[in-house]
Amino acid sequence: MARAPFLIPAAVIVAGIALSSIFVVDEREKALVLQFGQVKQIKTDPGLGFKLPLIQEVVKYDDRILSLPTRPLEVTPLDDRRLVVDAFARWRIVDLVNFREAVGAGGEQVAKSRLDSIINAAIREVLGSVPSTSVLSADRTPLMNQIRDLARREAAALGVDIIDVRLTRTDLPDQNLSATYARMRAEREREAADERARGGEAAQRVRATADRTVVELTSEARKQAEIIRGEADAEANRIYAEAYGKDADFFAFTRALQFYASSMKPGSSSLVTQPDSVYFDYDRFLQSIGETAAQ
Template identity: 45%
Template structure:
């Protein structure tokens, strides 16, 4: 019975010792072995590994990309504009030993330092850039410069910064209204200039049209006067020719025209003549119609 108890105790001790000596490294992890708080070695190969039981400890670090979201902060740009900037950073632990020595065993230890590094780089880089660079295609260049600076400072903590991005860049509320008012004033100025240019163009077109109209009317009037003169000349020639051929008939024809104009329907002419006036000669000489 005593032998069985001793054997059981020995087996239990062996199991406990083996459990303390053996450990597994996952493919997403890298491990730092410490002995009495002092780092001994780094293991990056996944699989089953051995350490000194009860003396050495295993500290695992994630080897994948980790995310860090910095709180929003106000940044003054080169043109003295103010922006509220929210950023996020993606990093990985590349040197577990240096990370342990500078930031501690937990990943949370690096976040406070990383927040300070990112904030300093954002203020330094954005402080030398105008608002247009942050809102245009130059934003990629600005972000690359921020990432480069953050990465240089983060290396002393055993981490590598893969990317730094500005997630949101907003104007402060008091500046937003001022900028909107300025934009509205600028749009109104452009609209006034466009209306003034349109009115000027309309006046120029209207003046040109009036000038062309005056010229056309003058040319038409001149042509009409010429045609009228030519017509009157031709009529005078025809009358003169008719008069030369038969003066008596011509005089009779003109007198009949005068009778029609004076005595015709609708005529309101008033003549004051004596009965023996030459105007009534053809009426006096007309034969009497027998009844």
């Protein structure tokens, strides 16, 4: 019975030591067992693990895919047109030993800082080898894949894998926006003026062609009208000649009536003659017309 007071503290100490030798790894984690800073065990499967109490320690790392928004940076493409670029990367720890040796006790925070520098360097290298039109294009997938592959090679030394890199923003610097907008506006106005000039030139050609066509059609119509009128007059003269040949008196009578009708129209010129004029002597008038027609 005298030993009972000593057994209870001993049992507590033993239980504490036993519990301190057990650790649990979540399915979202990986763990390293370190002894005086040296890696003694790698625990990648979820469940219970064991270590030497007081001598060994457990360091856990996230086994999920992690995100990293990079800081904005200015890049200069081939055409010397500065751009502000933001990127978003997704990465994962794949080699715990290399990761621990590369980042030390800093863990994921140090890794993010190192990865930020690696990705920004890859962005500068890739985007600096193409014109700004390619960077501002709607399809930047080839460029992002190049950045990812280049950053992946550099990040392998950290024990991590760069899964994906996406460019989230590619804009002009604020101090260049006004000048760029003014230049774009001037270019659009110049293009509009060129289009208006070409349209005016085309309209002038159309009008000239239409005017020439009108003149040609009018001239042709007048020529055809004159031809038809001449043929009609010739036909009328032929008919008159045939009629005169058949009945000279009737022809003279018809001509006299036409003359009276045209000379006696209301509003025509006044006729001044003597009372004994041939105009009032129908027989003499017909005789004069017949002599005129015979001539």
